[in-house]
Amino acid sequence: MDKVKGKRGSTALKNEITAYKRRRILEEASHLFFEKGYEATALDAVAEQLHVTKPFIYSYYKNKGELLYEICQTGIQLSLNVLEDALAVEGTATEQLKVVVERVARIIIENQRYISVYLREEKSLDPEDARRIRDLRHKFDLQLSDLLAKGKRTGEFDIQHPSRAAIWISGLLSWIALWYHDGGRWSATEVVMDAISTVMKMVQPAGAQRG
């Protein structure tokens, strides 16, 4: 089982600690990138937040770009995981869509900084990383589109083009990350509830709407 074993024992714990340090670096970096933007944030500032120095960061990440990539990747992967979990729940397309919107909206609010950095800083990714991120996004839209197509077949949803509808819906969800503000005018729960009812209105046939 020992994967990255040094010359001496106690590898497992060491790996956990390394992983923890990487997580902490990522966390502070995402805060600063969220608040000031990627290019405007110096790694010295990230280091300062952690009470360490810049070379410390470089011993856990190969460069600034890798940090950005992991933040973006986290953002989209979290949403994708939640979507896949929700799709695994048995139910009609209507029921599934509601669960999807609820859970994805929640995860987006909880991980706002990762998601909005991902949405804003795509152009700062190096091309290869950008492609990988786009693939994940595409996977998200595709799965959502499949769900919508299923609902269209069963007559639950009245939509013309599932893949275009998927873009509007994933856009509506992404949009939350760009305007939601903790302690603002509306609570997270209100926003989530409103997102659900708005999305359902977008897809439901006339006369099918519930309270």
Add this chain to the structure above:
Amino acid sequence: MDKVKGKRGSTALKNEITAYKRRRILEEASHLFFEKGYEATALDAVAEQLHVTKPFIYSYYKNKGELLYEICQTGIQLSLNVLEDALAVEGTATEQLKVVVERVARIIIENQRYISVYLREEKSLDPEDARRIRDLRHKFDLQLSDLLAKGKRTGEFDIQHPSRAAIWISGLLSWIALWYHDGGRWSATEVVMDAISTVMKMVQPAGAQRG
């Protein structure tokens, strides 16, 4: 009528030429900021596109930040103007909303680079400029909200909270700037049409939907 008159005549034409140069600088800057991001774009690169030098730019704009501000301002102001024009057209709330969505969606597609720079680079604005931009955005959302409230009163729209609905709708419109791609899967017209029908479904009461 001479407003900014130098010591000698021919002021009007001169002002037009100055305005034209400013517009051209802004145009190229918006292209590059859109493609590579604000911080990652050097003013030397903007100058190169125009076959001039950096000090040329500095004689028309006081600094890089002013350039960003004018791009963002253009983005939101264009949308706001179109919204106000559309609201001036007589008609029911339903008719007005359709016109609003159509025209705003069109202007967003036509001016994608201004709008998406504005959406992405808000954090790079200096605080005073950011406040002014936010005020314009707020004005947009408020006017949209008023229209929705009117439709709610007349029973045309079935929405719980006009200002939250306004955020979803303006988000849906903004979202276009972030994913639309000229010559992509869908034409501008298809996107505009789809935006209209999606928004109308979001607000119309059950049983009120048209083809």
Add this chain to the structure above:
DNA sequence: TAAAATTGCTACTACTCAGTAAAAGTAGAA
């Protein structure tokens, strides 16, 4: 054609910051 005004450019400064080499510090094993 010469003086005056305007416009643009060359050449520079000052600074920030990503990334690194090498030394110092730390902890476990003998």
Add this chain to the structure above:
DNA sequence: TTCTACTTTTACTGAGTAGTAGCAATTTTA
């Protein structure tokens, strides 16, 4: 305590770029 491996820091380099001072070219005016 001393050797060894690993971790973190000090101190630096080099590249890139915002912004400017002052000169050169051009145009305008008379």
